Amino acid sequence: MNNDYRYLISSRNDRLAQDAGHRPRFFVRTYGCQMNERDSEKMSALLAALGFEQAQSQDDADFILYNTCCVRESAEDRVFGHLSRLKRMKMDKPSLMIAVCGCMTQQQEIAQKFEDKLSYVNIVFGTANRHRLPEFIWRTIETGRQVIDISGLEEDSPGKLPELDDVPVTTREYPHKAGVNIMYGCDNYCAYCIVPYVRGREKSRDMDDILHEAEALAADGVKEIMLLGQNVNSYKPGFPELLRRVNDIPGLERIRFMTSHPKDFSDELIAAVCDLPKLCKSVHLPLQSGSTRILQDMNRKYTQQEYLTLAQKLTTAGIALSTDIIVGYPGETEEDFEATLEVVRKVRFSGAFTFIYSKRSGTPAAQRTDTVERKIAADRFDRLTAEIYPILLEINQAKVGRSLPVMVEGIATSGACKGRADDYALVHFPCDLPLKQGDIVNVRIDEAKTFYLNGHVGIK
Numbered sequence: 486m487n488n489d490y491r492y493l494i495s496s497r498n499d500r501l502a503q504d505a506g507h508r509p510r511f512f513v514r515t516y517g518c519q520m521n522e523r524d525s526e527k528m529s530a531l532l533a534a535l536g537f538e539q540a541q542s543q544d545d546a547d548f549i550l551y552n553t554c555c556v557r558e559s560a561e562d563r564v565f566g567h568l569s570r571l572k573r574m575k576m577d578k579p580s581l582m583i584a585v586c587g588c589m590t591q592q593q594e595i596a597q598k599f600e601d602k603l604s605y606v607n608i609v610f611g612t613a614n615r616h617r618l619p620e621f622i623w624r625t626i627e628t629g630r631q632v633i634d635i636s637g638l639e640e641d642s643p644g645k646l647p648e649l650d651d652v653p654v655t656t657r658e659y660p661h662k663a664g665v666n667i668m669y670g671c672d673n674y675c676a677y678c679i680v681p682y683v684r685g686r687e688k689s690r691d692m693d694d695i696l697h698e699a700e701a702l703a704a705d706g707v708k709e710i711m712l713l714g715q716n717v718n719s720y721k722p723g724f725p726e727l728l729r730r731v732n733d734i735p736g737l738e739r740i741r742f743m744t745s746h747p748k749d750f751s752d753e754l755i756a757a758v759c760d761l762p763k764l765c766k767s768v769h770l771p772l773q774s775g776s777t778r779i780l781q782d783m784n785r786k787y788t789q790q791e792y793l794t795l796a797q798k799l800t801t802a803g804i805a806l807s808t809d810i811i812v813g814y815p816g817e818t819e820e821d822f823e824a825t826l827e828v829v830r831k832v833r834f835s836g837a838f839t840f841i842y843s844k845r846s847g848t849p850a851a852q853r854t855d856t857v858e859r860k861i862a863a864d865r866f867d868r869l870t871a872e873i874y875p876i877l878l879e880i881n882q883a884k885v886g887r888s889l890p891v892m893v894e895g896i897a898t899s900g901a902c903k904g905r906a907d908d909y910a911l912v913h914f915p916c917d918l919p920l921k922q923g924d925i926v927n928v929r930i931d932e933a934k935t936f937y938l939n940g941h942v943g944i945k
Contacts, residue, residue: 490619498536506891511537512546520713523664525552543615553589557843573647575605584608585730591683593815596635611635612684647709662709671715676784679845689721706922712742720748725757732761743769748786759802768910771809775825796832805908807836813862814842815853821864829872838872841866881933893920911937
């Protein structure tokens with residue numbers, strides 16, 4: 486049936502192209518994580534297969550798709566702010582078709598908001614029915630009515646998604662690197678997190694499907710792959726085995742993965758990170774809090790000491806650690822916050838994403854009444870970053886004088902380049918060599934800043 490919708494839309498777009506002299510144009514805006522980025526690439530490929538052509542900006546588009554995030558309230562606020570602009574655009578261009586999908590729309594109250602207050606949005610769909618986009622587009626064309634469908638979270642099998650996987654991704658943000666989703670959903674149910682409720686229970690993709698996708702990307706010139714999942718460590722039948730299989734793919738030069746849950750980080754996985762030559766020696770290991778009491782309240786399933794023991798194993802093996810930390814979680818005391826600072830000082834993270842707790846409706850934490858005053862949370866946030874930033878600078882200063890292999894990510898017309906070292910450090914360097922994205926060059930580090938390094942190219 487979905488192929489019928491594809492045919493109908495493709496035929497319509499062919500006719501429009503003949504009449505207007507150009508094809509209808511689409512624009513996709515992505516909010517949130519790298520999994521969303523990969524989903525957007527696949528939906529963009531699907532739209533291209535339907536006979537749309539990609540617009541350079543949403544101002545030139547006939548079809549606009551927002552792929553949304555709901556991890557924090559600020560992400561939702563940005564979406565609704567941008568949608569208000571689209572309302573004005575649609576008044577000037579009534580034929581404009583607007584679609585919103587992703588984690589934010591999977592929430593029943595948000596879907597209801599679109600029905601009640603945002604009738605100018607044509608299509609609203611969730612995280613488990615992306616493959617039905619052709620159907621939703623055709624229903625909108627035929628009826629002119631708003632289509633809202635957030636069904637299928639448990640019924641469908643997002644581990645397979647053949648309707649999206651059979652459309653080759655022809656356009657990526659970076660030609661040399663790509664994400665590959667290895668699993669969908671989450672079984673951990675951290676008390677503050679909305680993800681299990683909007684992406685469903687954990688489902689691992691078939692290993693052969695993952696390997697075929699990775700092989701196709703490598704054949705298309707991709708040099709670095711990021712394996713993606715809410716908790717890649719719990720991939721079935723086994724994450725270390727998957728890493729070994731991906732490491733054997735010809736053409737790939739670097740492999741990264743995220744996100745890892747500390748409770749599932751096995752010694753076998755540590756050995757894989759250490760031993761596999763293509764696997765980058767950097768791991769993102771969310772802490773969230775350094776207080777065992779708060780970790781228990783969060784349902785994180787590890788203690789401060791268990792996290793420190795794991796972190797020591799990784800750093801002793803020469804693996805750089807980055808992390809996520811939340812301050813101002815309900816019930817957090819000054820003693821709890823000091824425990825977080827203690828972990829920061831002991832582990833010495835090479836990167837950290839820091840957040841003030843954001844209430845998410847439908848989660849257990851949202852029911853808590855022992856909230857932390859906003860002013861106190863903001864003060865703790867400032868104190869946390871004041872602790873982290875000097876450590877980042879010290880870690881970078883230790884690299885001055887060293888030569889690091891850097892994969893080129895950006896090249897300016899001026900000859901200025903930027904790239905990532907194996908440990909994910911951002912490196913800026915001038916270069917007159919005929920480089921392209923994905924090339925790996927040796928860069929001698931001359932200067933250290935808090936968030937990046939400056940250097941010059943040595944021998945390629």
